[in-house]
Amino acid sequence: MEFRVDPDTWFVFSILFISGLGLFIVGFIAIPYILRKKQIERLQFKFDRKSDRFEKVEKKISHRRENQLEKNNQKLKSDLKISLRDIVKNNQLEPESLTFFSDFEKIYPDFTSSLQKKIPKITSNEIKLCALLRMNLSAKAVSEVLNITPESVNKARYRLRKKIGLKPRDDLYLFLLNISNSAN
Template sequence: MEFRVDPDTWFVFSILFVSGLGLFIVGFITIPYILRKKQIERLQFKFDRKSIRYDQLEMKISSRGKSQLEKNNQRLKSDLKVSLREILKRNRQELETLTFFSDFEKIYPNFTSSIQEKIPNITANEIKLCALLRMNLSAKEVSIVLNITPESVNKARYRLRKKIGLEAKDDLGLFILNV
């Protein structure tokens, strides 16, 4: 018995075989591609979720730090006011005023550098005067702390205004608060 295949059948079989082989190759390439794409999407989602959590934790930590700094700043301000009251009650002692100015530097760390930046030829006594004016002290209170007369305080304020270049209508206290 001789086995003979019809050419039409052979052609259909060849087409089916090539099509099946093509589908197998396409499936062999696309299935891993789709799986990798889904895996990348999952990893990206996890990364986004972790970065959001990280940002939330960072904001929480920074807000805690800010609130802690604000509490410390308020405490230092109240301590500064207490030490200032003590200096004003007693006669001026050099050690207490040095403590006051060191506490002032802790509360306003950039005050001296920023005032020296705005007024390059300012003296140490004028910086002390500016610090006391920053605390909104009157001329009498400043005179007690610096152990000078209130008239001397007014003269020093006048000279400071001239050095800064403020006019009579400009407020020295407002200028110092904005430093």
């Protein structure tokens, strides 16, 4: 028995075999590629969701931190005013005034350095005067804290305005307020 294959059948069979083999190779390459692509999309989605959660948590933590710092700042400001009232009432200058100025530095940490940058030849007494003026105290209250007369306070203010270079219409308090705001 001789086995003979018709050339047309052989051609159809070859085409079917090559097509099947081609589909198998394409499937062997395409299916893992599609599965990897879907897996990468899922991982990217999970990463984006986690990063969004992380950002929300970071914002919440920073907001709480800011609130806590604001509360501490308000407490320090009220403590500063109380210590200033105690200094004025008791007329005990040295220990309490040192506490006042250290509290002032806690509330406005860069005030002195900013003031020294703006006015390079400023003295320590003028810095104390500026701190008290920054608190918007009257000449009488400043004189009680520094243990000098109100006229001396006015003269010191005049000299300070002259050293700063402020014009008569310019406000010294606003100048000091801008320094403390630019420092914070």
